[in-house]
Amino acid sequence: MNEIPERLARVRQRIAAAAAANGREPDEVTLLAVSKTKPVAELSAAHRAGQRLFGENYLQDALPKMRALADLDIEWHFIGRIQSNKTADISRHFTWVHGLDRLKHAQRLSTQRAATQPPLQICLQVNLSGQASKGGITPEALPGLATEVSMLPGLRLRGLMTLPNPDSSRQTQRSMFARLRGLLHELQDTGLAMDTLSMGMSADLEDAVAEGATIVRIGSDIFGPRT
Numbered sequence: 001m002n003e004i005p006e007r008l009a010r011v012r013q014r015i016a017a018a019a020a021a022n023g024r025e026p027d028e029v030t031l032l033a034v035s036k037t038k039p040v041a042e043l044s045a046a047h048r049a050g051q052r053l054f055g056e057n058y059l060q061d062a063l064p065k066m067r068a069l070a071d072l073d074i075e076w077h078f079i080g081r082i083q084s085n086k087t088a089d090i091s092r093h094f095t096w097v098h099g100l101d102r103l104k105h106a107q108r109l110s111t112q113r114a115a116t117q118p119p120l121q122i123c124l125q126v127n128l129s130g131q132a133s134k135g136g137i138t139p140e141a142l143p144g145l146a147t148e149v150s151m152l153p154g155l156r157l158r159g160l161m162t163l164p165n166p167d168s169s170r171q172t173q174r175s176m177f178a179r180l181r182g183l184l185h186e187l188q189d190t191g192l193a194m195d196t197l198s199m200g201m202s203a204d205l206e207d208a209v210a211e212g213a214t215i216v217r218i219g220s221d222i223f224g225p226r227t
C-alpha cells in the first residue's frame with residue numbers, strides 16, 4: 001500500500017510521456033484507477049495521492065467501498081459486465097458506465113437514473129477481437145445502438161470502449177485501438193456529439209494513448225497484481 005503513491009506517479013509519467021511522444025497534451029488523457037478487488041484502505045491511499053476517478057467491475061464489491069468513502073470527492077465508473085437485475089444500483093451509484101452493449105440495459109439504466117441526477121455518462125463497448133466471451137457489440141451493430149442510446153433522456157452517450165484480446169500481439173492490439181478511433185470518428189460524422197475513447201490498460205497504455213485514448217483504465221500498475 002505504501003507503494004501506491006509511487007506507482008501512481010509512475011503511471012502518470014507514462015501517460016505524459018506517451019502523450020508527448022504523440023503530440024498530445026497530458027491532460028487530454030484521464031487516468032481511471034481500476035480498484036476492483038482492492039480494499040478501501042488502498043483506494044484511500046490513491047485518493048490521498050490525488051486520484052479522483054475509480055473504476056469498479058463488481059457491484060457487490062463496489063457498494064460497500066462507496067459507502068466507506070462517501071465523504072471523498074470520488075467519481076465512480078462502472079466498468080464490469082452489466083446484469084439486468086443490477087441496473088438500478090449501477091444507474092444510481094455511478095457517474096459513468098463503460099461496458100454498455102445492449103439496448104435493453106440502456107433503457108433500464110436511463111429509466112432508473114434519478115430525475116435529480118445528471119445523465120449517466122456512457123461508453124458503448126465494442127467487440128473488436130471477435131471473442132464472444134468478452135462482450136461488446138459488433139462494429140456493424142454499433143451505429144444503430146449509438147443512435148438509440150443517444151436519444152435516451154437518462155443517459156449521455158460519450159464514447160466507445162474496448163477490451164483487446166490479451167493473447168493477441170501488441171501490433172494487433174494497437175490496430176484495435178486505431179479501429180475504435182475510426183469508429184468514433186464515423187459516429188461523430190453522423191452528428192453524434194461523442195468525445196471519449198476508453199481504451200488502454202496497464203500493459204498497453206502507451207499504444208492506446210498513441211491511438212487517441214482519452215480515458216485509460218489502469219489497475220495492476222497502480223495497486224499491484226490482483227489475487
Ligand SMILES: *Cc1c(COP(=O)(O)O)cnc(C)c1O
Pocket residue numbers: 034036057079080163201202203217218219220221
Ligand atoms: C481489470 C480491468 C482493467 C485494468 O486492467 P489492468 O491490466 O490491471 O490495468 C481495465 N479495464 C477493465 C474493463 C478491467 O476489467
